[in-house]
Amino acid sequence: MHGRLKVRTSEEQKALKEKEQQKKLAAYQAGIQKILSGRKKDSYDSECFALSAQLLIANPDIYTLWNYRKEVILIEKEACEENGTEGEEKLIKLLEAELKLTEQSLLANPKSYGSWHHRYWSMMNHPNPNWANEFNLCTKYLNMDDRNFHCWDYRRLLVNKIGISLEDELNFSNDRLNANFSNYSSWHYRSTLRSLDEDSIGYELKLVQNAVFTDPSDTSAWFYLRWVLSNPALTKDRKTELMEALEQLEELEPNCKWIVMAKCWLSGSLALNDKDYVDRRVEFYKRLLELDPTRKGQYLDYLKIAEDKIKQRECDRKF
Structure with a gap:
């Protein structure tokens, strides 16, 4: 009708958009070709x-x-x-x-x-x-988006250039994690700052334990926990205390597979000194089959290994 603007159909809009993209692509390709030639x-x-x-x-x-x-x-x-x-x-x-x-x-x-x-x-x-300026720029970028692992990697390169202390970086990492526990990049960066020993591993265990208790469904802290558990400085007593804490958490969150998964990680090393944990690992993997059926094949493999160890133990007792 007269006096009304014509509204393009979705097909017309799509065609115009594709035409504009092709025009930009041609100009871009021509520019690259000119530079390379x-x-x-x-x-x-x-x-x-x-x-x-x-x-x-x-x-x-x-x-x-x-x-x-x-x-x-x-x-x-x-x-x-x-x-x-x-x-x-x-x-x-x-x-x-x-x-x-x-x-x-x-x-x-x-x-x-x-x-x-x-x-x-x-x-x-x-x-x-001006390395200090670069470092400040990293802090600014991470305040805007603390999941940018490129920026975290760049920051790690800068730390040695300007002599930032380990304590300062740990405090910065604490601030970022307190702002957002669900941050793979922050956890990973923290794992690169130092090698854990008997003095430091207790703090790291407490930090990540607070994170998993705050949000048991978030995966980032669980992966950091697995890294902490792989450290030889972690004593049997601390592993046992963590196992008890996980069992308490499981009572509150009975359908969280990550809690059971962490119990599997822990029981693997505890079973070396306590044979009862071999039996418990079987229970844990059976529970994972219920909670996480999409990984059924993986858990069945682990379950078979655990059951074979029990059979071997029984054979050793007979002879």
């Missing part, structure tokens, strides 16, 4: 260099373009090193621009491998790198 070992085209930045902001996951920029910077670095102070200032300006570029590309994709790698590479080639 002008790629040389000892020189570069400033227009292609600028074009590569535009393409990386749109899509930071093209490793070839990051490598191209590295090649250009190394060419410039060699020339700058021959010009004393003036050359150093030029190189600093160039690398600061690279750092800004990675910031822009990380806005497009905060978990871009290429962007984080290029940022660290730029810092390593910087005549006067």
Whole structure:
């Protein structure tokens, strides 16, 4: 009717969207082809260099373009090193621009491998790198998204560069975990900070035990618990106390498979010194068959191993 705007159908909208995507793809491919065709070992085209930045902001996951920029910077670095102070200032300006570029590309994709790698590479080639600023940037990013394992990895690289103490990093890890227990990246980062001993393992066990009691259905803390349990510094007494705590938790959450799974992990080592735990492992795996039937085959294999040990024990008694 007159005076009314035509509303496109969903099919028309889809066709227009696909046409626009194809147009962008063609322009993107043409840009990459132009850069690669002008790629040389000892020189570069400033227009292609600028074009590569535009393409990386749109899509930071093209490793070839990051490598191209590295090649250009190394060419410039060699020339700058021959010009004393003036050359150093030029190189600093160039690398600061690279750092800004990675910031822009990380806005497009905060978990871009290429962007984080290029940022660290730029810092390593910087005549006067500000590592403290990088560390603060990591803290800022993790406050925004504490599940970004790329940022956690980058932070680990920076710790040794600026001499952050173990205590400070443990406190930071505590803060992140207190804010959100359900964070694989935070737990994993914590496992890289130090090797546990008899003094430290008690604290880690208490920390992760609080997490699993807070939310037994969350998997992240359970995986960290398994890592703690694999440490030889964990004494039999602590394992026994944990087993009792898990049994209490199971009374509150009888249908949580992770509690039973943790009891299996624990009973595996406890059975080495206490044969009664061999029998209990059979009970645990039978319970897991009920709680987690999708992994039936795995539990049946474990169950057979446990039952075979019981049979072997009975045979040993006869002879």
